[in-house]
Amino acid sequence: PPPSIADLEPLDRLRQQKAWNWYDWANSAFYTTVLSVMFAPYMITVAGKAAGCVDADETCKKSVSVLGLHLAAGSLPSYLTSFATIASAFLLPIVGAFVDRSPRKKLHMAVFAWTGATFAALLFFLRGDHWQLGAVAVVVSSILAGCSLVSYYAILVDISTEEERDRASSRGWAWGYLGGGILLAVNLVMFIAHDSFGLSESMAVRLSLLSAALWWAGFTIIPFVRLRD
Helix, strand or coil, X not given: CCCCCCCCHHHHHXXXXXXXXXXXXXXXXXXXXXXXXXXXXXXXHHHHHHHCCCCCCCCCCCEEEECCEEEEHHHHHHHHHHHHHHHHHHHHHHHHHHHHCCCCHHHHHHHHHHHHHHHHHXXXXXXXXXXXXXXXXXXXXXXXXXXXXXXXXXXXXXXXCCCCHHHHHHHHHHHHHHHHHHHHHHHHHHHHCCCCCCCCHHHHHHHXXXXXXXXXXXXXXXXXXXXXX
16 A cells, blocks of 8 residues: 555644744734833823823823813823724724635735834824824724734634634734733833933833834734745
């Protein structure tokens, strides 16, 4: 009888899954450094200055005008993230339906990621009392991050069997937490010891926000190159 030929498909799927995991590593920096830690306190400070608050923190009740609405400066980050969440709830099902039927899922993921990272990088220019650019940047980048994740999740069904998906997804989550945690730790060190690096507190925060955008955009190249459509 002819010699048996090894089934290499599981190894090929594993290689694809490892490439896929890198996008969790890439985008988690945006969620940890920007959305979870750095953005909200800094935006409150900037918006508080624009509103004329003496101590710009969560207790600042003076308002800034957003599309004709007067919102308390201390609550502005919550309003912005809530708006992005509500907008995403309407938009992401449409994006998901489109991506599920597309033969170029990794391209959609990368375009959403790189465009979102570009808007996230604009947070570097959030300074003084000029909060408007930062407000637009965080809303748009948050929505685009959601769009990129919808595309990312749609790829999993093409590179894994049903039995492999839990393991592949769990590995991605772990890889993402590791990547996001590493960059956040670096940024916290830079912020806490900003004097030692010759940085102002504001510049340390702005560089941290920029680093998350660059991390997101840079590491997205790995799954974009290694994944097959």
